[in-house]
Amino acid sequence: MSTQRPSVTLVQGDITEQAVDAVVNAANSSLLGGGGVDGAIHRRGGPEILAECRALRASRYGRGLPTGQAVATTAGRLPARWVIHTVGPVFARNEDRSELLASCYRESLRVADELGARTVAFPAISTGIYGWPMDDGARIAVETVRTTDTAVEEVRFVLFDAQAYDAFATRVH
Numbered sequence: 001m002s003t004q005r006p007s008v009t010l011v012q013g014d015i016t017e018q019a020v021d022a023v024v025n026a027a028n029s030s031l032l033g034g035g036g037v038d039g040a041i042h043r044r045g046g047p048e049i050l051a052e053c054r055a056l057r058a059s060r061y062g063r064g065l066p067t068g069q070a071v072a073t074t075a076g077r078l079p080a081r082w083v084i085h086t087v088g089p090v091f092a093r094n095e096d097r098s099e100l101l102a103s104c105y106r107e108s109l110r111v112a113d114e115l116g117a118r119t120v121a122f123p124a125i126s127t128g129i130y131g132w133p134m135d136d137g138a139r140i141a142v143e144t145v146r147t148t149d150t151a152v153e154e155v156r157f158v159l160f161d162a163q164a165y166d167a168f169a170t171r172v173h
């Protein structure tokens, strides 16, 4: 595999609408659905994604997907080919969990490489229900993908609102 550093692009919008090889889901360790990005992906992607998640729980991930790891399923009816599920850390003031958040981006790119995906869309992992401050979440996201060797050519951060977009734009430019 020939690796390089991916180019980073930013879009304000909905990750479920992205025509990329793989979209990354900010999942929880149950892999059985939740709110935010997770809810939107299962709603729009249809029941095939959940069926594969259930099969993963019944086999490799009987106790759930650990924080910082990533695993792929079909993308069902989404325009993408695959969904890469990763579990971000819950933000904690009394403990530095940055390495786990960086691991989500690195492991997702590693899974993308295994799949042969060349374009990958990421949400701002952990910055919703899991409470990570957006500016710091953006810093970790951009620094990590920029320093990871991968055959992925484009990493597209899909930011839901203008505040998130601006936080990422500050880090990218």
Ligand code: ADP
Pocket: 013, 014, 015, 016, 026, 027, 035, 036, 037, 038, 040, 088, 123, 124, 125, 126, 127, 128, 129, 130, 131, 132, 158, 159, 160, 164
């Ligand atoms: P987490 O549990 O990892 O915090 P969330 O899904 O709650 O994950 O939120 C992660 C980020 O994704 C938040 O910034 C949230 O505003 C954003 N978000 C929510 N829905 C979508 C969507 N459909 N597309 C892109 N980003 C989204």
